[in-house]
Amino acid sequence: MLVNKTSYSELLDHPKWHKKKLDILEKSGFKCISCSSNEKTLDVYHSYYVSNLKPWEYPNNSLYCLCGECYNKSQYIITLIKRQLRHIELAYNERLFGYLYGLETLTYPMVTIGVMSYEVAQGIGDCWKIPPEVIIENLRDGHIDGYTLRSLSKNTE
Ligand SMILES: [Zn+2]
CATH class of the missing domain: 3.40.1800 (His-Me finger endonuclease fold)
Structure with a gap:
């Protein structure tokens, strides 16, 4: 080899x-x-x-x-995020999880995200600058993809 x-x-x-x-x-x-x-x-x-x-x-x-x-x-x-991640409360963890999911869909718009809580919608909203309520209104079977988020983000500008 x-x-x-x-x-x-x-x-x-x-x-x-x-x-x-x-x-x-x-x-x-x-x-x-x-x-x-x-x-x-x-x-x-x-x-x-x-x-x-x-x-x-x-x-x-x-x-x-x-x-x-x-x-x-x-x-x-x-480094700070990695160090503090284990100390984050569950609710904030879900918001951070949503934010990371949001970043993933920024990079890969074909990715579909399961939004299982308001906190996850908040995190996605933080990333895309979309109110979590708008994300929740546009879920299909509890999911949303990067293309939908992109168009919602343009509409809320
Ligand atoms: Zn600089």
């Missing part, structure tokens, strides 16, 4: 990654998506990792352009 010994940092030097990075930087207008700075050094980050996926094989909407400062802030928040 052939073992792939290419390290991740070597992959980040691959022309395909440089091209992908440039696409994302252009899409972001060469600005940090968090603080809008175009003067700080920018880089492109992955919002998640899948083993065996090369850096340039991720969908564009899973990559984001940030300055180093905002990246560090986001990493701190992620």
Whole structure:
């Protein structure tokens, strides 16, 4: 069996990654998506990792352009979330669960979400900026998909 010994940092030097990075930087207008700075050094980050996926094989909407400062802030928040997750009360857990489901449908609109409680609808609403009542009104058999959420989000703007 052939073992792939290419390290991740070597992959980040691959022309395909440089091209992908440039696409994302252009899409972001060469600005940090968090603080809008175009003067700080920018880089492109992955919002998640899948083993065996090369850096340039991720969908564009899973990559984001940030300055180093905002990246560090986001990493701190992620660490805090991971650390505090086990202390969250059940009701808030469901709202957070809904928020994460909402993020999933932002990335993958074909995903259908089961909305089993008001708190889950609140979390989805937090993510999509849609009132939970609107989400509940538009459930089909207790479910909603990303396409429906997208159109509801446009209607409530
Ligand atoms: Zn920034």
